[in-house]
Amino acid sequence: MLTRVVDGITVRPVSGSVGAEIRGLDLNERLSDEILEVLVGALNQYGVLFFSNQSIDAEAHRAFGRAFGELDLPHGRLHETLADQGLPEISVHSTENGLAAKAEVWHADVTWDKAPPRYTILHLVTLPEVGGDTMWSSQYRALEELSPQLVDMLTGMTAMHTPTIPDGREAHHPLVIEHPQTGRRALYLNHLFTQRIDQLSKLESDAILGMLKQHSVRPEFTCRWRWTKGDVAIWDNNFVQHYAIGDYEGKRAIHRVEVVGAPLTPASRA
Numbered sequence: 001m002l003t004r005v006v007d008g009i010t011v012r013p014v015s016g017s018v019g020a021e022i023r024g025l026d027l028n029e030r031l032s033d034e035i036l037e038v039l040v041g042a043l044n045q046y047g048v049l050f051f052s053n054q055s056i057d058a059e060a061h062r063a064f065g066r067a068f069g070e071l072d073l074p075h076g077r078l079h080e081t082l083a084d085q086g087l088p089e090i091s092v093h094s095t096e097n098g099l100a101a102k103a104e105v106w107h108a109d110v111t112w113d114k115a116p117p118r119y120t121i122l123h124l125v126t127l128p129e130v131g132g133d134t135m136w137s138s139q140y141r142a143l144e145e146l147s148p149q150l151v152d153m154l155t156g157m158t159a160m161h162t163p164t165i166p167d168g169r170e171a172h173h174p175l176v177i178e179h180p181q182t183g184r185r186a187l188y189l190n191h192l193f194t195q196r197i198d199q200l201s202k203l204e205s206d207a208i209l210g211m212l213k214q215h216s217v218r219p220e221f222t223c224r225w226r227w228t229k230g231d232v233a234i235w236d237n238n239f240v241q242h243y244a245i246g247d248y249e250g251k252r253a254i255h256r257v258e259v260v261g262a263p264l265t266p267a268s269r270a
Contacts (some may be wrong), residue, residue, distance in 0.1 A: 006035065014225070019046055044179065054123075058090055068259045075113065090257055095253070103242070117261045128249060132245065134225050136235060136242045136243075137243075141220075157174070159188075174265075
C-alpha cells in the first residue's frame with residue numbers, strides 16, 4: 001500500500017511490523033523542514049526507511065545524515081574511514097577490510113556507549129551478484145508480544161553492554177525504554193553486546209536474557225531488504241536491531257554514518 005505524504009513523496013510499508021520504502025525523493029537535494037518532519041515521523045512509525053534508485057556520492061550521504069543531527073565519528077580504531085577525502089564521519093564496511101562480516105549477527109550499533117547513536121544511515125556502494133540482504137527487527141513489537149507480567153518485571157531493570165573485545169568500556173541501559181517523543185515502549189537488548197541483567201544472579205540472567213534475545217528477533221517482527229546499488233537506508237538505532245546476511249560471494253561495501261544519540265529514556269510501568 002502506497003500512502004502519499006507531501007510533494008509527491010510516498011511511503012510503502014515493506015512488512016507488517018517494521019520498515020517502509022520512501023519514493024519520490026532525491027537525496028541529492030536539500031531536505032525541507034516539511035520533508036524532514038515527514039521522514040522523522042515515518043522513522044518513529046516504521047523504525048527503518050529505504051530509498052531506492054538513488055545516485056548520491058559520499059558528500060551527499062554526509063549531508064543527508066547531518067539533516068537529522070550532529071554526526072558522530074566512527075567508534076573504534078579498526079574502522080576504515082573516508083578521512084583522506086575530508087569525510088572522517090563516513091566509515092567503510094566491506095569484505096576487503098573484514099568489517100562486513102562483523103555485522104553477521106543481530107545487534108544495534110555501539111550499545112556499549114552511554115549514549116548510543118540515534119540513527120544509522122547506510123549507502124550501498126558495491127553489491128555482490130547474489131545475496132547480501134539485511135534484516136531489521138522491531139523492538140516495539142518484541143516488547144508488545146511479551147506477557148504484561150514479564151514486561152512489568154523487566155521495567156526498571158538494566159543490563160550491561162560491552163564491546164565484543166572487552167576493553168574496559170561498558171554501559172548499563174534500561175531493558176525497557178520509551179521513545180522520547182511518542183512515548184512508545186520497546187525492548188532494549190541485542191545478541192552482540194548485551195551481557196548480563198544487573199539485578200539478577202548469573203543463572204537467572206543467563207536464562208531470561210537468552211530467552212529475550214531469541215524472542216526479540218522472531219520472524220514476525222522483521223523485514224528483509226534486498227539491496228540494489230545506490231540504495232540508502234536509515235533506521236532508529238534505539239528501536240530496531242539489524243543483521244547483515246553473509247550468504248554471498250564476491251565484494252560488498254557499504255558506507256555508514258551515525259547521528260549522535262543521547263542517554264536512553266527508561267520506561268515507567270504502565
